[in-house]
Amino acid sequence: MPGITIDKDHCKGCELCVQACPQRILAMSKDITVRGYYYAQLADPSRCIGCRICALVCPDVAIEVNTHGLMFELFDY
Amino acid sequence: MPGITIDKDHCKGCELCVQACPQRILAMSKDITVRGYYYAQLADPSRCIGCRICALVCPDVAIEVNTHGLMFELFDY
Amino acid sequence: MSQYEVTFAGFGGQGIMTAGQLLAYAGIEEGKQVAWIPSYGPEMRGGTAYCTVVISDHRIGSPIISNPRCACVFNRPSFDKFTPRIKPGGLVIINSSLINVTTDRTDIDRILIPANDIAIKAGNPKAANVAVLGAFVAATRIVKLETVKQVIKEKMARKKSMLEMNYRVLEEGRKLAMDSLKGRKVKV
Amino acid sequence: MSQYEVTFAGFGGQGIMTAGQLLAYAGIEEGKQVAWIPSYGPEMRGGTAYCTVVISDHRIGSPIISNPRCACVFNRPSFDKFTPRIKPGGLVIINSSLINVTTDRTDIDRILIPANDIAIKAGNPKAANVAVLGAFVAATRIVKLETVKQVIKEKMARKKSMLEMNYRVLEEGRKLAMDSLKGRKVKV
Amino acid sequence: MAKVLMKGNEAIAEAALRAGAEGYFCYPITPQTEVAEYLSKRMPEVGGVFLQGESELAVANMLFGAASTGKRIFTTSSSPGISLMQEAISYMAGAELPAVIINIMRGGPGLGGILPAQSDYFQAVKGGGHGDYRVLVLAPSTVQEAVDLTMLSFHLADKYRNPVMLIGDGMIGQMMEAVEFPDDYQEPELPSSSEWAATGAEGREARIIKSLFLDPTGLEDNSWKLDRKYRQMIKEEVRSEKYKISKTNKVLIVAYGTMARICQTAIDELEEEGISVGLFRPISLFPFPEQEIFKEATKANIKSVLTIEMSTGQMVEDVQKVVQGKKPVEFYGRTGGIVPTPDEVKEQVRGIVSKKKTSGKSRKKT
Amino acid sequence: MAKVLMKGNEAIAEAALRAGAEGYFCYPITPQTEVAEYLSKRMPEVGGVFLQGESELAVANMLFGAASTGKRIFTTSSSPGISLMQEAISYMAGAELPAVIINIMRGGPGLGGILPAQSDYFQAVKGGGHGDYRVLVLAPSTVQEAVDLTMLSFHLADKYRNPVMLIGDGMIGQMMEAVEFPDDYQEPELPSSSEWAATGAEGREARIIKSLFLDPTGLEDNSWKLDRKYRQMIKEEVRSEKYKISKTNKVLIVAYGTMARICQTAIDELEEEGISVGLFRPISLFPFPEQEIFKEATKANIKSVLTIEMSTGQMVEDVQKVVQGKKPVEFYGRTGGIVPTPDEVKEQVRGIVSKKKTSGKSRKKT
Amino acid sequence: MAVDNKTVFDRPVALRDVVTHYCPGCTHGVIHRIVSEVLDELGLRERTCGVAPVGCSVLCYNYYNCDFMEAPHGRAPALATGFKRMRPDMIVFTYQGDGDLASIGMGEIVHAANRGEKFTTIFVNNAIYGMTGGQMAPTTLQGQVTTTCPVGRDTSMTGQPIRMAELLSALATPAYIERVAVHHPKYILQAKKAIRKAFRLQRDNKCYTLIEVLSTCPTNWGNTPGEATEWLDDNMMKYFPLGCYKDFQEDDSGS
Amino acid sequence: MAVDNKTVFDRPVALRDVVTHYCPGCTHGVIHRIVSEVLDELGLRERTCGVAPVGCSVLCYNYYNCDFMEAPHGRAPALATGFKRMRPDMIVFTYQGDGDLASIGMGEIVHAANRGEKFTTIFVNNAIYGMTGGQMAPTTLQGQVTTTCPVGRDTSMTGQPIRMAELLSALATPAYIERVAVHHPKYILQAKKAIRKAFRLQRDNKCYTLIEVLSTCPTNWGNTPGEATEWLDDNMMKYFPLGCYKDFQEDDSGS
Ligand SMILES: Cc1ncc(C[n+]2csc(CCOP(=O)(O)OP(=O)(O)O)c2C)c(N)n1
Ligand SMILES: Cc1ncc(C[n+]2csc(CCOP(=O)(O)OP(=O)(O)O)c2C)c(N)n1
Ligand code: SF4
Ligand code: SF4
Ligand code: SF4
Ligand code: SF4
Ligand code: SF4
Numbered sequence A, B: 001m002p003g004i005t006i007d008k009d010h011c012k013g014c015e016l017c018v019q020a021c022p023q024r025i026l027a028m029s030k031d032i033t034v035r036g037y038y039y040a041q042l043a044d045p046s047r048c049i050g051c052r053i054c055a056l057v058c059p060d061v062a063i064e065v066n067t068h069g070l071m072f073e074l075f076d077y
Numbered sequence C, D: 001m002s003q004y005e006v007t008f009a010g011f012g013g014q015g016i017m018t019a020g021q022l023l024a025y026a027g028i029e030e031g032k033q034v035a036w037i038p039s040y041g042p043e044m045r046g047g048t049a050y051c052t053v054v055i056s057d058h059r060i061g062s063p064i065i066s067n068p069r070c071a072c073v074f075n076r077p078s079f080d081k082f083t084p085r086i087k088p089g090g091l092v093i094i095n096s097s098l099i100n101v102t103t104d105r106t107d108i109d110r111i112l113i114p115a116n117d118i119a120i121k122a123g124n125p126k127a128a129n130v131a132v133l134g135a136f137v138a139a140t141r142i143v144k145l146e147t148v149k150q151v152i153k154e155k156m157a158r159k160k161s162m163l164e165m166n167y168r169v170l171e172e173g174r175k176l177a178m179d180s181l182k183g184r185k186v187k188v
Numbered sequence E, F: 001m002a003k004v005l006m007k008g009n010e011a012i013a014e015a016a017l018r019a020g021a022e023g024y025f026c027y028p029i030t031p032q033t034e035v036a037e038y039l040s041k042r043m044p045e046v047g048g049v050f051l052q053g054e055s056e057l058a059v060a061n062m063l064f065g066a067a068s069t070g071k072r073i074f075t076t077s078s079s080p081g082i083s084l085m086q087e088a089i090s091y092m093a094g095a096e097l098p099a100v101i102i103n104i105m106r107g108g109p110g111l112g113g114i115l116p117a118q119s120d121y122f123q124a125v126k127g128g129g130h131g132d133y134r135v136l137v138l139a140p141s142t143v144q145e146a147v148d149l150t151m152l153s154f155h156l157a158d159k160y161r162n163p164v165m166l167i168g169d170g171m172i173g174q175m176m177e178a179v180e181f182p183d184d185y186q187e188p189e190l191p192s193s194s195e196w197a198a199t200g201a202e203g204r205e206a207r208i209i210k211s212l213f214l215d216p217t218g219l220e221d222n223s224w225k226l227d228r229k230y231r232q233m234i235k236e237e238v239r240s241e242k243y244k245i246s247k248t249n250k251v252l253i254v255a256y257g258t259m260a261r262i263c264q265t266a267i268d269e270l271e272e273e274g275i276s277v278g279l280f281r282p283i284s285l286f287p288f289p290e291q292e293i294f295k296e297a298t299k300a301n302i303k304s305v306l307t308i309e310m311s312t313g314q315m316v317e318d319v320q321k322v323v324q325g326k327k328p329v330e331f332y333g334r335t336g337g338i339v340p341t342p343d344e345v346k347e348q349v350r351g352i353v354s355k356k357k358t359s360g361k362s363r364k365k366t
Numbered sequence G, H: 001m002a003v004d005n006k007t008v009f010d011r012p013v014a015l016r017d018v019v020t021h022y023c024p025g026c027t028h029g030v031i032h033r034i035v036s037e038v039l040d041e042l043g044l045r046e047r048t049c050g051v052a053p054v055g056c057s058v059l060c061y062n063y064y065n066c067d068f069m070e071a072p073h074g075r076a077p078a079l080a081t082g083f084k085r086m087r088p089d090m091i092v093f094t095y096q097g098d099g100d101l102a103s104i105g106m107g108e109i110v111h112a113a114n115r116g117e118k119f120t121t122i123f124v125n126n127a128i129y130g131m132t133g134g135q136m137a138p139t140t141l142q143g144q145v146t147t148t149c150p151v152g153r154d155t156s157m158t159g160q161p162i163r164m165a166e167l168l169s170a171l172a173t174p175a176y177i178e179r180v181a182v183h184h185p186k187y188i189l190q191a192k193k194a195i196r197k198a199f200r201l202q203r204d205n206k207c208y209t210l211i212e213v214l215s216t217c218p219t220n221w222g223n224t225p226g227e228a229t230e231w232l233d234d235n236m237m238k239y240f241p242l243g244c245y246k247d248f249q250e251d252d253s254g255s
């Protein structure tokens, strides 16, 4: 099952991933990190398609994406 | 009568005027100036048409051109 | 008092610098010597910002204060950094909205002000700094609260609604500080 | 001789610098200390170029020579500039092809060499410097003419015809100098 | 005028306007960018010229051009930016142009850091550019003094037709203090710049503003002419302040700028301990208060001269030169943006008084 | 190798090649352009890099990049060009990079002239850039010495991982003298540059070559680390030459480079007049031969110390500092490209001996 | 089905696992990542030396995991030239902001490009001086407010914003120059393609290569990261059109 | 008929009656003369300040009869900017060689042009460093021999010669930029026209103006003045085509 892991310590709460996710399944936390940021969370893991868009736009490389090995190469690059 | 005056002390003997004169009436001197240059001379004053070409190309502004007051403006600029 | 030093510290954006400047202006209004020194730290973003205000009756020598008499700390990193530096007999004012610990130093006074909560309640989340300033002035009486009010009016909030909101927050800070100290004035 | 100084001066293009360098090379060949100092004058074109060669048996101190023992002047401005500076008892060598005056100093020797004419006659108008060099060496014997010939061969004229032409010009200069001094050697 | 609370950088900017600066050319660099930001608003208001150039190198040369008009002009920058101006400063000195250059110093060498430092003393005082020239150097220690010396700088630049440099540090630039601007600023009259500036050759000979003298005699004449100006500065422009200098002093501290203030606090506190220390604060760094320091340093009661700088030791060389071996010259320095505290200063003084301190450079004990 | 007659500039170029220079970056400027012209031919022959950059500013930064590879690299320029390099030199010192920079000085300030001068002493010795740093400075007085010191410069640059500056003047650069290159040049072994250079992070941690230390403690540590190197230079790299120094000397002349040679001739001639004068010639200007000069200057027989420079007076300040008022320090200078003659030197000495000369700066009598 | 899952997006080796000092949402971080990915994919990391500028990315040497030099403001191309000339076998790239490259460093970038130095420039154009707190850059748009043009850039006094990709493409020396963006996924992928092409051309010793990347500066533009993305889209993209401005042809003789 | 005769060609007032230091046949002299004629004809001499470069024309302040500043090498545009900003009522021109303008001064000229500074640049391109004795310039042609490219310029190592008129025309800010020559009478007349237009545009406060003038350097090209004229014709004219590269339109908004 596709899924992402957000490294809370790397996240700076910019919300770019939230805005970019085609599934609209990311949301910001209610509490803040030591650095003082609200961080991104995967609100509805079951709907993640592993498209990597969130990871692509994350300026802080806070998101790791895991997905099925035979995943269709959406982005040909 | 059109004519030119070459200021020997300004002339550096570059021969550009000699090469440019359409009447081919300029020539270099046999003796040298204090600065060590052979200088340009008007070899055949009678054939000068006062066209100013020699003066135009002279980098040392050594040539003054006198000509008839009603001279045709050869160069429209 | 001959000289008093206070450090305001927190995240960038918490109004730290403004709090210090308001205090410094109030000092000038009252005819004192003042120096306001910011951290203009590494040319980089984020991190902790702080400023120190020195208020004195005479010419101020060193503007570099390693051990202020008071620290007003707005977030946890600032609390960790500045509380240990306060001079014995001094005061720490803690923004308890964001800091859920308190100091075990017994040689200083402490005041807890839920500054963010007060500000949000008053309708302007950015006014947390004013709540702390109210507490500081009430506790130390380095300058008069009236002077601070006047300065807020002149330098900060010309719009009437804003002004009143700020006054409310200031007052709230003052009240909490008084309660906390049970009316007694901090030694200055 | 412990130290001898000679200045070569003329228009740029008259081979002034080369004449000095040939002499300096000859000095080295003969195991002497030498210094060759050019005028690298104003970053501008035209004007007078000159160089001074110092040849000595010991380490050379000041390479700046205000009063050389000899000046070889190739044109009128150089004559005017350098003749007065020659040390009493010294020598001036005048390129009489281009300079139609001579000095009234009685405390120096003088040699007139129609260097340009010699050079033109020999087939290379640029060799005027070699004619003067021949005269200088003959008159002063600071270095041997043989050494100069060898240096010309090595540094200047590898082509045989050129070499021979240069030797002819050198010889002509030497001869005229000897005639002029009537066999007597200039004091060095 | 009433006192206002102002950041050093902004106070400097305002002071320049009040001294009649009509042009300001700049390039952003911490910790002085507020000057530019302030003037980007204020200059248009007063009808002056504000221009952010493409680099400090270009800015220094814009100053050169602007100064040639005879109007008052200036720039501000910080250490690396000042290094980039050295060629142009040398040219301006050679061409006898008035210009005010303000260096709000930061830690070096190289990119270093942006915290307060005093490690550009040599560059300012000995001349970082090529050739025989000097700039007049002033060093304020409070925001008020930054205002006063900025205004003075314009006057001195015009008086001597020479670049004047004001060196402060990040502390002076960033700190806010109460300042007062003179209500009616007056300066001694000077010959009008129309005597020498390039204003167009109407009704007079064309003028050339230059530092090139191909004839060595001309160049030498220019050098000695400049030298005479520098001697006049030495005669007329030495400025300094003494603090608690008295017959009881054991130690004489020499320090300038921010460092001097810190020493004042230390001296006050040492006084309470019963240790009497005096402070000599050069305000003009070139000309350096040589005679004044010699006089104070060689007094019988002085055991030692202690020079303190926010550097590894630059001004101390001039102090050594001045004191001529008549008293030991000690040095204490912190650098890289670390500002010594009054406690550190006190420790150094105590060390000297109790003979524990040995001569030479020392840094914070670790 | 046999002696060859060579222009100073070309000899310097050849010496650099023989010391193993693999890269040369330059921008034309009189009176040193022959170095570039020579190397534009020779560098390709030996497989090295020759590059004419777009400016001295760029060239100095090319040096920075080239030095980071750990290979021997250098540049040559003249006064205004050197001013443009100051920022980069400060950066290289801060980042601890070895580089050789040769300044064939000309008259300044500004565009000045192109004749020989020694007016960049301050810039070289005190540091024309910002921050606490030093460059090691060497000054040859003959073409042969220019060769020897050029080769030494590369060694010292590597030894200290610091810029080394060789300062000559137009005379040294333009003059031809006989020179000999060592047949088998050997230098003391040094740690390989592969210990620190940027050579790619294969099999090791990535390396950063930088002068930025945002943490003031780091920056201060770097400054004191540099300072320790400068102290080591002071201990190990002082170089000087004495000429006719003896117990009979009345006057001690201190002069360097071309000026020192001229003083030698004057001293020889004064000897014939019966006036005994000794010459102390600093070869290293930083480190300055402080102790050596102090020792010679304070000998009982010395009446006066005479410093002579082709400037309005720069090194003389260091001489004054060193002599500590124990003997009068006189100065004589010519500038702008005028090289004092032995006669002028003699006149100065005679003035001192006959007590006619008063202390202070003086120039050619007119 | 965990066994079938694999990590398809992860931190590249050439990028250290540290938190950067960049502001939230600043796209410097995206650019770092894609450059690192390219270094990884082409296997160049271990023979690469980067050159850091003075600007917000001054500390990028702490983020990239390869050798690095930190240059004086604007001079990265000169350092890169010096380095690459001495070590043509290594890969060299400069990473420069618009103040660094287009203002103070104009002379160096034009000349390095014109000499055809074989290094790669990643030019991060965010239309402002980020690090020093938001002053006008040569790329600041007409009317854009900055701390040194507080009423908006007046192009009648300060000239038009400089389009570096176009300007450098006017030089005759062969080069590969492309402008890309990183504020949307599709642009990020195009940007990576361009950066990869640049490093490949460098690896094959072909020509000078420069990729101009439009980037955001929410902090100094005074908006949120999301708004900054929109502002870039609506304003910068119009004045700075994306695309390849100069392509390297194998048979290019430079005319 | 002497009474009818009048002087139709004479030294302009704006040019002093002194012998220059230029080499025989060097066209710097021609350029000086036509600039002076334009100053005379437009009546600008008395409110003009020139800026001399470092290069063979460093002493041109001795030849022009108007106020002058002598700039550090390459920085004339910065001086002109500083001056003109303070005195917009005056006329300012820089006179710069190709080493001065296109090499060391690249940053300053690009930025002055881009800011649209209202001064005029006379850019004398002789494809070489004249004053310092004939080193390679950025404008030196492929294969051309100079003292620092003794076997001829190798463009694979040093890049293509820079065409400044074209490069500066790539900037968006309005300007008038034309390339002219002065080695034949007809070109001299065209050059004068262009220079006059430039000063007129400046006088009317319209835009930045630059005239690139192809010029000879017989001394460092190693030929006679006559041969130099031919060499320029056969070589420089091909690589540096004459013409107007950017013209000022009244309604120009700079796009
Ligand atoms: C010589 C010099 N001048 C100025 C500075 C100050 N400075 C630091 S970063 C910077 C501008 C950076 O802007 P940019 O290159 O656009 O990078 P960004 O921060 O926007 O990524 C300046 C002017 C400096 N460090 N050195
Ligand atoms: C900073 C600096 N670098 C170098 C020089 C030396 N220099 C003088 S003129 C010149 C080049 C002149 O060439 P160009 O601009 O083409 O003018 P030209 O002589 O050909 O007319 C150089 C490099 C200098 N004076 N200052
Ligand atoms: S991988 Fe795609 S679907 Fe999953 S969270 Fe990220 S953007 Fe959304
Ligand atoms: S894009 Fe990255 S940094 Fe921004 S909110 Fe999402 S995870 Fe956090
Ligand atoms: S005016 Fe014409 S015809 Fe007369 S000499 Fe000159 S070029 Fe010849
Ligand atoms: S063109 Fe002028 S300088 Fe040349 S030869 Fe003719 S008159 Fe003389
Ligand atoms: S200031 Fe701007 S460019 Fe710099 S890190 Fe913050 S958002 Fe990025």
Ligand code: SF4
Binding pocket: D045, H021, H022, H023, H025, H026, H027, H028, H056, H126, H130, H131, H216, H217, H218, H219, H220
């Ligand atoms: S060197 Fe060349 S450019 Fe200079 S004056 Fe001579 S011919 Fe003209």
Ligand SMILES: [Mg+2]
Binding pocket: G055, G097, G098, G099, G124, G125, G126, G127, G128, G129, G130, G137
């Ligand atoms: Mg930017």
Ligand SMILES: [Mg+2]
Binding pocket: H055, H097, H098, H099, H124, H125, H126, H127, H128, H129, H130, H137
């Ligand atoms: Mg040229």
